[in-house]
Amino acid sequence: MKRFYTAAILALITISQTICAQAPDSVLKYRRSSLYSFMISHPDLNMDEEIVNAFMALETPDKYNNHDLSVKCVTTPSSNRKDNLMRDVDAYLARNEIAKRLVSKWFLRNKVTGGFDPSLIMQRGLYGATAMDIESAAQSKRGIDALADKGYEMISNTFVIVNDITYVDHEKNAEIATGILTIIGGLAAGATGDDNNIVTSLTTLGAAVSSMIAGFTVRITSYLYQLDWNDSVADYFYEHYYYDKPGTDSLSLAAFAADTLIPARKAAYEADSTTFRLKYVGKYMAKSAKPVLRGLYNPEDVFRKVCARAIDNNVMELQKEFDQFKVKVPLVSTEPLMAYIGMKEGVTAKSKYEVLVPVIDEATGKIRYNRRGVIRPVPGKIWDNRYMANEEEAVGSEFNATTFEVVSGMNFTPGMLIREIK
Template structure:
């Protein structure tokens, strides 16, 4: 009898543990949405293959994939470049040619293009069909909303329905971002030759790679970047935009443009086609870089090394942008509550000094979402931080770590599904 009781206790314990971990896996939290593009640079090494690689690359899993048809822009002028784009041919091009928001000489052209991207982003949110009709399927899926409350005709007839539409706009549509990456590839062998054969200072690499930000070089030391040997340094200047979805835009959209396929008219279809109310707003720019050492991957071609570094550079610049722009920070659900763990790691910029607020999602009587801070955690230094960067499984083939552990700083009981967000400036 004693053995039977012990067996039942063990089964109950492991069933509870399995259920706790599975609870997190089933959590549907509302991620920000991201559309990443690169600026075409045909003179870079392996330009064509890198372009194909980027086009097929995936969005970081902490974001919803909101990629549109074109992921390569041409004729981009960065915010620090005063030279305008010449000619009116820009006006005839579809999404894919863009100029900086600070370039006064071509701001009109730029606004047209940014609005074109914004309209396509809205079309994707509402699954616009060839007939011109919309539906709420993507919003319902990403936001875990009940289908009945997102029926537009019904929603517009009640306060609760309008609140739910507003919640979808605030929680999902408003948090749609576009990230434009300008890449620069530099061979470490080439840098070494320019530096008379040997580099022993990261500052020198920064100078040659066009990196003036001293903190980036310091960060590179922290993650063990090596400077000797063959390999590539990839730098990206990234420019972040956000879809401007507000109450005025939402009201006009639902009242004047909305129609399903079975109710669409030529007038409403044309009204959306001719609309110019949708726009992207410039959030900010940042830069970062990644170093790939070919001596680690003796079986890798140089082309593959550049590909790896390209993705790592994008991941790194997202971290920099999140440090400087609160609205771009992502939320991550706790994986387990005891011990406190989350599926987050070095890819998201987690270090031993990282601190996070713990948020509990709350739903009002009208269905609107809010987040209450219920505590805080810090990285548990007794455990290694999960290295989840691109290609980490090849660089650390023996690692069994698949999550990061945290210590409670304040708060009561935490449970899977609660969200953590990195504290400002950390």
């Protein structure tokens, strides 16, 4: 029979600092999934430049680790969208060995020496501090070997989102083609947060603004992939490819240079185009909501806000659809129950969340999550953390966390993780 232990519950695994029961402002560290997102642009379509600029200015959603690779935008003619864009995306990902590059990033592989460095895993996995001497162990594979699951959970929760973003041409939109300018005074904006019933504002620095900007909307199809990091891949990687980066002292450098196995390992890793793969998870397509322009200062703000919210929405919908992509966030306090999650992550009055405690399977060393109870948001206490909600002065943007109430369970403690359930 498998035995489980709680690995000192949260202290060793998810939280690296002491938390009191009433600490809504505590900065809690917890294991996030990691995300590389890039976009597909269509230079032959209107507003493509603006969309690219807006996308490039966006940051990785804060519930994920930024696992971006350097290439953030690829192009293809819009005519390709009508054929089989997903097939082309699959081919692009394989041709450019994106999965292997994601692994290389996990181990901070130096492209010159080929040496690996586990410090990113140690840092994101929060293995250090209480579990081991991170100063010494994290610098080498001994650090990885000492981990309960060798970083398995962290690396396997690596995702790629490919966002195909296109401008919705207003000329074809009868509502906007009426020519009505929607540059409405920000001072007069209502504070209802209702996108469809709001007086909106747009600052244009004295210039007239066309409906192209005021009514800017995009359509985004988001393709979700997951790094296929299983036991056999991990074992193969550690056995055949992994070697520590050279130290900085002369003795270490000399030893590294003299190691005759390293060139072969380096060459083998670089030549391997089959071991590392991405699994297709699913996709979601949606058109952005009509922009609320209140609090914006220039057209770039409009483009950025529309793109950010549309992408956040797609991420949220993908989370709802695919369990492996769901975020887990910690409770930051229990009296009241609060967590840094809100409307951006799809929290509504009807949402429900399970409260989880991570436990380690002693036999496999892998982490699993046991349910401790169920909670739901308190009506009127849902945080509006959507992009630029503060500038919009949206209802709920004044909170800095969502407040929950207990549906079932007890003995919740700060640091326990919550995850949405259907």
